[in-house]
Amino acid sequence: MVKEAVEEARKAAEETAEEETAQETAEEAAEETVEETAQETSEEASEEAADSEKAEEGSEEKKKFFGKKKKDKKDEKIEELTDKLTRQMAEFDNFRKRTEKEKSQMYEVGAKDIIEKILPVVDNFERGLAAVTEEEKENAFVQGMEKVYKQLMTTLEGIEVKPIEAVGKEFDPNFHNAVMHVEDENLGENIVAEEFQKGYLYRDSVVRHSMVKVAN
Template sequence: MSEVKENKEVVEEVTATVEEVETATEQVEVVVDENEAKIGELEAKLADEEARYLRLRADYDNLARRSKLDREAAEKYRAQSLLTELLPVLDNLDRALQVEVASEEAASLYKGVEMVFKQLLEATNREGLEVIPAEGMSFDPNIHQAVMQEQDSEKEAGTVLRELQKGYKLKDRVLRPAMVSVNE
């Protein structure tokens, strides 16, 4: 009987060990589940942070691109305010050159004004100032400002008949549209 008793004890020990192993296995499974949940949570946080990083990087790239474009525009149009202030000077010199001169003294004064005007025009042209073509052109509201209409049967409707004030543009930007009279 002792053998049976020994076997019962062994069976009880094995049963206890199996129960301990099952309990330990359940605990390990719980820990594994918790760890998998934490891993999933951390992966989600990582994905959120990566998306945030990508958005921030895109914002930074956009800011850098905009800043570069702003710097280029500032460089391209750096003389705009000065040239805008010089437009009335160009107009007045142009009007002065349209006066008929009769005397020798007036002719020398005219020649001096003409030289100053040409020099000023060359300097402004080097900065990118251009005269907007008007007379004989088709009316373009982007570069012309119609202040009156006239009738000329020999020309097409919408054609600029007269330029009343010169228009100017700096590179591709209109500083002042040409004031014109348009054919009806």
């Protein structure tokens, strides 16, 4: 009986030892599993955090390159008024230049019209003075007329009115009006031989063409 009891106690002790060993092994395996799980979880959390930071950085870059800050209404109004003022100033400058050009043209047309009306007076002075004899040149009245004529011509010259050169010059239809032709061996082809009426320029514009006789 004693032997059997000892044998049973030995078997019970071995079974207990095996159970304790299996339990320890299971506990060790469980701890290793927990540590591995914890490490994997930590790694996944780190990767997610890194991905989140990258996503935020990408979002910031997109905002910088693609997302423009909305302008303030006050700034938009200032830009609108500035653009409007710039356009108005350009239009005013164009209007001023156009007006000055039109005024200059109107002044030139008006000046030419007045000069054209004065020229017959100049012609009459020249005809009258040309008819004065040598004896009459000492006459006070004649001398007075000569002074008036010289003053008139000086005034015209002062406003850029000058006679067109004709006699001895080559005929130019831009300045001369040929009313007669003559054969003259002493003159070349298309040379003005005589002037019947003086022509005049106002600045660079013809007020009246010279009335001439052209040779050959």
